[in-house]
Amino acid sequence: MIQARHLTKRYGATTAVDAVDFTVEPGRVTGFLGPNGAGKSTTMRMILGLDAPTSGSVTVNGHAYADTGAPLREIGALLDADAVHPGRTARDHLRWLAVSNRIPQRRVDEVIGLVGLEKVAGRRVGAYSLGMGQRLGIAAALLGDPGTVVLDEPVNGLDPEGIRWVRELARQLAAEGRTVFVSSHLMSEMALMADHLIVIGRGTILADTSMTDFMAHHAASHVRLRSPQSREVAALLSGRGFAVTELDDEVRVIGADAAAVGELVCSHGLLLHELTLVRSSLEDAFMTLTAEAVEYHSTEGVAA
Numbered sequence: 001m002i003q004a005r006h007l008t009k010r011y012g013a014t015t016a017v018d019a020v021d022f023t024v025e026p027g028r029v030t031g032f033l034g035p036n037g038a039g040k041s042t043t044m045r046m047i048l049g050l051d052a053p054t055s056g057s058v059t060v061n062g063h064a065y066a067d068t069g070a071p072l073r074e075i076g077a078l079l080d081a082d083a084v085h086p087g088r089t090a091r092d093h094l095r096w097l098a099v100s101n102r103i104p105q106r107r108v109d110e111v112i113g114l115v116g117l118e119k120v121a122g123r124r125v126g127a128y129s130l131g132m133g134q135r136l137g138i139a140a141a142l143l144g145d146p147g148t149v150v151l152d153e154p155v156n157g158l159d160p161e162g163i164r165w166v167r168e169l170a171r172q173l174a175a176e177g178r179t180v181f182v183s184s185h186l187m188s189e190m191a192l193m194a195d196h197l198i199v200i201g202r203g204t205i206l207a208d209t210s211m212t213d214f215m216a217h218h219a220a221s222h223v224r225l226r227s228p229q230s231r232e233v234a235a236l237l238s239g240r241g242f243a244v245t246e247l248d249d250e251v252r253v254i255g256a257d258a259a260a261v262g263e264l265v266c267s268h269g270l271l272l273h274e275l276t277l278v279r280s281s282l283e284d285a286f287m288t289l290t291a292e293a294v295e296y297h298s299t300e301g302v303a304a
Ligand SMILES: Nc1ncnc2c1ncn2[C@@H]1O[C@H](COP(=O)(O)OP(=O)(O)OP(=O)(O)O)[C@@H](O)[C@H]1O
Pocket: 011, 014, 015, 016, 034, 035, 036, 037, 038, 039, 040, 041, 042, 043
C-alpha cells in the first residue's frame, strides 16, 4: 500500500505537487493520469525516494522508501527504462541488481523468462530496442518479487502484443494481491488495465475513484435511435422531457437510460431500427476533467 499525506514538492517558484493525499490500495490496478507537467513523475520519484518532499510524506507499507532494508523486495519500479549502463548485458544488469539486493541468482533467469527476453539476455543493453528496454525495466521491477509495483509509462515503445502483455501482467500482479500503480498516456489502454484512477492536474488531485464511477461521472453518454418514424419518435421523447437532438438519420437522447427510451418508444407502437447507448471514451472524460489543468495548449487550427 502506498500512502501520500499532504505530499508537496516545490522547485523554486513551481509547485509540482501541492499537498496531495491519496492511498494506492493492494489487489487492484490503480491508474495515475494527468496532462504533461501535472506532477506524475515527481510523485512517483518521491514514492521511490529519488526526490525528497518539500513537506508532507509518502510511505510504502507504512514507512518511507529510504527506511526499507531491501527495497527491491518491497517495491519494484519502472521509472526510466534508459537508466541502464549500455555496455552491460541484460543478464549482467539483473545479476548486479540481485546481488546488491540480496536476491538469489536463480530469480534472474526467472524474470528474464517472465518478460520474454531469453533470446537476447546476453546482448548489450545499448543495442536494445525501446520495447526490449521496457521489458528489461519491468524485469528489474519484478526481480525482488515485490508486493508493490510502480510502473511509469510501461507500454512506451511496445508493439500491440507487448501492450497486451503489460496489461495482463499488471492485472495478474494485482490479482495476486499486490499494489500496482501505473501511469500511461494511452487512455484506451488505461481503460482496459485500471480498476481505479487517480487523476492529477497542476499538482492537485482532480479525481480518486473507481474506473466505473469515473466513467459514470465524467463520460457523457447518449442514446442513439434510428427509426423510419424518427420525427414522431423525437416528438414523443421531447414531449416527455428528454433532451433530444435530431441529426440526419438519427435521433440522439442525451444522458438518458437506453432501456427507458426503448420501452417508451415501443409502448407507443413506433418502429425502431436501432437503439444504442453511446458512451464517450476515457480519453474524452479525461480531456473534459483536465481541460483547466493543462499546462500547454495547442493553438486552434493550423496556420495556412
Ligand atoms: N527538477 C525540476 N526542476 C524544476 N522544475 C521541475 C523539475 N521536475 C519537474 N518540474 C516541474 O514540475 C512540474 C511537474 O512535472 P512532472 O515531470 O512531475 O509532471 P508529469 O505529470 O510527470 O509530466 P509528463 O507527463 O510531461 O511527464 C512541471 O511544471 C515541471 O516543469
